[in-house]
Amino acid sequence: xxPARLSRLLLAPAVLLTAGACFATRADLRIVQxxxxxVRDSVRVSRLAAxxxxxxxxxxxxxxxARVVAALATxxxxxxxVRGATQRMDGALREDLHAIRQQLxxxxxxxxxxxxxxxELRADLESDAVDRTPGAVVxxxxxxxxxxxxxxxxxxxxxxxxxxxGQDQLRRGSNAAARGAFTTLLTQHxxxxxxxxxxxxxxxxxxxxxxxxxxxxxxxxxxxxYPQSERAPIALYKRATAYRLVGQTERAQTLYRQIxxxxxxxxxxxxxxxxxxxRRP
Amino acid sequence: xxxxxFLVVSSVVLSAALGAQEPAPGVRxxxxxxxxxxxxxxxxxxxxxxxDSVRGIVARDLDHGDRVAVIAPEGGVVPSGPLNYAxxxxxxxxAVLQMTxxxxxxxxxxxxxxxxxxxxxxxxxxxxxxxxxxxxxxxxHRVADEVERWVTGQQxxxxxxxxxxxxxxxxxxxxxxxxxxxxxxxxxxxGPAWHPNGSTIAWTELGDAGSRILMRDLTSxxxxxxxxxxxxxxxxxxxxxxxxxxYAAGNDGTDIVVRPLAGDxxxxxxxxxxGSTNAQPTFSPDGRRVAFTTSRLGxxxxxxxxxxxxxxxxxxxxxxxxQLYRSDPSWSPDGRTVAFSTQIEGRFQVATIALRDRxxxxxxxxxxxxxxSWAPDARHLVFTSNRGGSRQLWVLDTESGRMRQLTRxxxxxxxxxxxxxxxxx
Numbered sequence: 001x002x003p004a005r006l007s008r009l010l011l012a013p014a015v016l017l018t019a020g021a022c023f024a025t026r027a028d029l030r031i032v033q034x035x036x037x038x039v040r041d042s043v044r045v046s047r048l049a050a051x052x053x054x055x056x057x058x059x060x061x062x063x064x065x066a067r068v069v070a071a072l073a074t075x076x077x078x079x080x081x082v083r084g085a086t087q088r089m090d091g092a093l094r095e096d097l098h099a100i101r102q103q104l105x106x107x108x109x110x111x112x113x114x115x116x117x118x119x120e121l122r123a124d125l126e127s128d129a130v131d132r133t134p135g136a137v138v139x140x141x142x143x144x145x146x147x148x149x150x151x152x153x154x155x156x157x158x159x160x161x162x163x164x165x166g167q168d169q170l171r172r173g174s175n176a177a178a179r180g181a182f183t184t185l186l187t188q189h190x191x192x193x194x195x196x197x198x199x200x201x202x203x204x205x206x207x208x209x210x211x212x213x214x215x216x217x218x219x220x221x222x223x224x225x226y227p228q229s230e231r232a233p234i235a236l237y238k239r240a241t242a243y244r245l246v247g248q249t250e251r252a253q254t255l256y257r258q259i260x261x262x263x264x265x266x267x268x269x270x271x272x273x274x275x276x277x278x279r280r281p
Numbered sequence: 282x283x284x285x286x287f288l289v290v291s292s293v294v295l296s297a298a299l300g301a302q303e304p305a306p307g308v309r310x311x312x313x314x315x316x317x318x319x320x321x322x323x324x325x326x327x328x329x330x331x332x333d334s335v336r337g338i339v340a341r342d343l344d345h346g347d348r349v350a351v352i353a354p355e356g357g358v359v360p361s362g363p364l365n366y367a368x369x370x371x372x373x374x375x376a377v378l379q380m381t382x383x384x385x386x387x388x389x390x391x392x393x394x395x396x397x398x399x400x401x402x403x404x405x406x407x408x409x410x411x412x413x414x415x416x417x418x419x420x421x422h423r424v425a426d427e428v429e430r431w432v433t434g435q436q437x438x439x440x441x442x443x444x445x446x447x448x449x450x451x452x453x454x455x456x457x458x459x460x461x462x463x464x465x466x467x468x469x470x471x472g473p474a475w476h477p478n479g480s481t482i483a484w485t486e487l488g489d490a491g492s493r494i495l496m497r498d499l500t501s502x503x504x505x506x507x508x509x510x511x512x513x514x515x516x517x518x519x520x521x522x523x524x525x526x527x528y529a530a531g532n533d534g535t536d537i538v539v540r541p542l543a544g545d546x547x548x549x550x551x552x553x554x555x556g557s558t559n560a561q562p563t564f565s566p567d568g569r570r571v572a573f574t575t576s577r578l579g580x581x582x583x584x585x586x587x588x589x590x591x592x593x594x595x596x597x598x599x600x601x602x603x604q605l606y607r608s609d610p611s612w613s614p615d616g617r618t619v620a621f622s623t624q625i626e627g628r629f630q631v632a633t634i635a636l637r638d639r640x641x642x643x644x645x646x647x648x649x650x651x652x653x654s655w656a657p658d659a660r661h662l663v664f665t666s667n668r669g670g671s672r673q674l675w676v677l678d679t680e681s682g683r684m685r686q687l688t689r690x691x692x693x694x695x696x697x698x699x700x701x702x703x704x705x706x
Contacts, residue, residue, distance in 0.1 A: 270553030271551065271591070
């Protein structure tokens with residue numbers, strides 16, 4: 001038998017078998033397709049149900065979150081309001097403190113100005129008292145003894161007059177005359193409250209003459225004899241400045257430190273501080 | 282401005298009179314000055330190249346000095362032979378100024394005192410060439426200053442210059458208003474100051490990062506930065522001995538700091554401002570005191586303190602509720618007064634305060650007037666005023682109240698009157 005004939009004999013039964021199988025599978029496929037559709041419907045239903053549940057849960061969660069956020073916002077607003085109020089209060093306090101400090105400075109400055117005026121008035125009063133007094137002796141009642149003028153003191157200008165005189169001479173450049181007035185004040189009115197100023201004036205007169213050594217010794221006297229007076233830190237500052245200018249830095253530093261430690265609230269201390277810290281611009 | 286007190290005389294008649302050395306009958310004389318208040322100085326006509334300019338400059342300088350009454354009629358004949366002193370006395374003169382130009386570039390000057398009928402002073406001055414240049418003009422100004430000293434005992438201030446700010450930069454002008462010119466190579470500038478040597482200046486330079494103090498030698502052109510790292514550095518002022526420079530420096534408020542110009546010492550503060558503004562220092566002539574503007578009272582006032590910062594005290598007195606504003610202090614070269622700007626009815630005016638009794642004298646009232654600066658004679662002030670329509674520099678004679686406009690053109694302000702220039706007596 002030839003190969004072609006053999007192939008034809010085998011092909012016929014194969015075709016028959018294949019066709020039969022196809023007829024059986026098509027029916028089965030329809031069944032399967034029905035099952036698949038059913039499953040798909042079932043899945044869709046399940047998914048819809050799940051989505052509905054998720055939606056409900058999400059809505060619930062969102063609602064809860066919204067409530068939390070609202071609560072937090074309320075708290076935040078409260079915090080902001082409290083902070084604002086605190087800041088306003090802080091600002092107001094700062095302004096008040098600044099204003100108070102400013103007023104204190106103003107009062108201090110004007111007090112200083114008034115003191116100078118009062119000084120002049122005292123000198124005028126003393127002058128009037130002397131002028132009104134007949135004879136050579138000033139009656140005790142005519143002089144304010146609380147200012148240090150002893151009752152029965154020798155006739156002549158009072159401490160304020162002498163101080164004014166000394167200041168005028170200093171301004172004029174008559175340093176020896178100024179010293180004379182200040183010295184008279186110190187000897188005739190030793191307990192006068194103008195003592196520190198008079199002694200300081202003597203030191204100033206030496207400074208004006210360029211006599212640094214004597215000026216330094218008198219400034220030293222001011223600080224030691226009247227340590228509680230306003231002139232004391234200034235006298236120390238003058239000494240320190242003099243030492244600094246002649247290159248005696250160590251001695252100057254010691255005095256600057258003494259001013260800062262002993263008279264921390266004085267103007268001289270604030271100036272002295274600048275020489276104890278690294279140099280400013 | 283007041284008219285110059287020149288004698289109004291017919292030059293023809295006067296020429297004939299002086300030529301004959303006898304007063305001609307019928308001459309009408311009209312003097313506009315007050316005899317007795319200022320000595321009259323008759324300036325004789327002169328001949329030579331530039332003679333008219335020399336005579337004109339000297340006459341104007343003496344007039345600006347406000348201490349003598351200038352009698353300088355136009356024209357006239359240059360007298361020859363002895364002067365007829367009696368004639369000049371009858372014309373109201375106390376002295377006669379005779380200037381001649383020998384032709385060698387010099388100027389021979391003689392001052393005749395009429396009371397004693399003698400030549401009281403005589404001196405030859407060298408006038409540098411070229412004629413009419415700034416150096417030549419300065420030399421003629423020195424002649425005028427010396428003549429003023431011969432007559433009054435007080436040297437004039439014609440040989441000085443004024444620094445000022447125009448168009449945001451530095452300018453300088455001669456004291457008679459001539460030779461206004463910018464200082465070369467200066468950028469945005471404020472608050473100029475003169476060194477006592479007259480050849481060094483300092484000023485505030487404004488930059489993006491703040492301001493700084495610069496100092497320049499005008500002769501060499503060398504410029505140095507004098508301030509430190511603070512953001513604000515303002516209002517420089519030299520100490521009278523020229524050894525220190527004071528200025529305001531700071532970041533939050535300013536303090537006045539002093540920087541020695543020699544040595545290794547750094548700058549140190551002489552105010553403890555506690556956040557307030559302390560600025561515009563000005564030294565007393567002896568260098569021992571400083572006046573400055575401060576806001577430590579909540580408003581600007583003038584304080585004075587020792588130059589080391591000790592003993593600060595309020596100079597310009599005021600009471601509670603007084604809202605005046607004072608600034609721009611300038612200590613007079615004679616040490617007696619401090620000039621300053623003060624706000625009166627909302628406008629700044631120039632005033633002075635006497636240091637002896639603290640009495641205040643207001644010198645201006647027309648327009649806005651501020652930034653006074655003393656001339657070396659402690660008599661004249663230069664200040665900024667808008668009385669002419671725009672802000673310009675004006676000169677005030679504090680004795681008589683007489684004023685003259687110093688600058689013209691675009692706005693000029695913040696003047697600093699310099700010392701007598703090098704070479705001047």
